[in-house]
Amino acid sequence: MTAVETQRSEGRALRVASWFSSGVRTVRAQIDEFEAAWIQHNSAVLESLKPTDRLIVAVGDSLSQGIGAATLATTWPMRLVADAALGPDPTRLINLSVTGARLRDVTEHQMPALGSLGVAPDVITCTAGSNDLFKSARFGRATRDLAAMADALATAAAGGEVVLATIPDGASLIARSFNRRVRRVAEEHAITVADVAPLAALSRHALAPDRFHPNDLGYQAWSKAFTAALIP
Numbered sequence: 144m145t146a147v148e149t150q151r152s153e154g155r156a157l158r159v160a161s162w163f164s165s166g167v168r169t170v171r172a173q174i175d176e177f178e179a180a181w182i183q184h185n186s187a188v189l190e191s192l193k194p195t196d197r198l199i200v201a202v203g204d205s206l207s208q209g210i211g212a213a214t215l216a217t218t219w220p221m222r223l224v225a226d227a228a229l230g231p232d233p234t235r236l237i238n239l240s241v242t243g244a245r246l247r248d249v250t251e252h253q254m255p256a257l258g259s260l261g262v263a264p265d266v267i268t269c270t271a272g273s274n275d276l277f278k279s280a281r282f283g284r285a286t287r288d289l290a291a292m293a294d295a296l297a298t299a300a301a302g303g304e305v306v307l308a309t310i311p312d313g314a315s316l317i318a319r320s321f322n323r324r325v326r327r328v329a330e331e332h333a334i335t336v337a338d339v340a341p342l343a344a345l346s347r348h349a350l351a352p353d354r355f356h357p358n359d360l361g362y363q364a365w366s367k368a369f370t371a372a373l374i375p
Contacts, residue, residue: 203270207240211356222366246288
């Protein structure tokens with residue numbers, strides 16, 4: 144494993160759903176392609192990164208990978224780089240997210256990967272939690288893992304900014320309760336919240352064929368939510 148690779152653990156729900164849904168199979172087919180493309184992108188950024196560059200590091204799950212988008216260029220992290228470009232120095236992105244990642248994976252695998260980069264990020268963005276809540280019995284563990292992840296994010300930021308996303312909640316009472324915890328934990332750790340919860344109501348035209356991940360239009364809305372959090 145290199146400094147720009149992290150361990151992938153594809154969610155069981157995604158594997159099972161792909162047996163029954165051609166739309167899920169279509170989106171699932173992107174996972175290896177996007178993973179390889181991000182690794183290549185990360186390596187290129189590290190090789191050319193200058194001390195004056197503004198660095199954004201994305202961690203989290205398939206939503207930070209941009210699964211459902213047509214290309215890396217239309218994922219929300221790449222759109223954010225363009226939207227958040229401030230001043231004369233370039234804004235660069237390293238994406239350490241992993242499809243299927245849970246909160247604990249961010250803490251135990253992606254945070255060490257970030258530390259091994261040897262560079263201090265100006266901004267860390269994070270999407271995590273959806274994969275932890277497929278079973279309601281996991282709620283208590285998810286909230287504990289959320290607090291641990293927030294500690295790790297705040298420590299890794301080392302004076303930079305952390306932007307933590309809520310999870311799309313739709314009509315799910317569990318997701319809404321989790322998002323209340325996200326906002327509370329973020330306040331306790333001086334973390335900025337990107338409120339993507341309302342984006343669960345995106346029209347079908349903004350969703351990928353699996354009807355869960357956003358498509359290019361949906362990720363444009365995600366990018367606006369992160370940009371609004373980063374540049375009030």
